[in-house]
Amino acid sequence: MVSKTLQRDKLWAAQTPQIFQTYAIIANAYKELQTEVTDDAAAVEQIGYEVKLHLGDYNNIKVTTPEDLALAQIIAQNML
16 A cells, blocks of 8 residues: 655665775675665665765666666667
């Protein structure tokens, strides 16, 4: 059941890979992890860092299925 419909203009889509100022930050976050997290940013938040947003690119897709690969090939061809 839907509990609440959010305003879309207030939402951001997270992309992977996520970026951090240094490797040590993300490595330490997972070393110190206290609870289960859904992504790297949540792990970094748990150890006290602020997570900031950086504008990504819609064409930066995650390739995990054959359909994703086909789409990635189309995107790559259009970028040449």
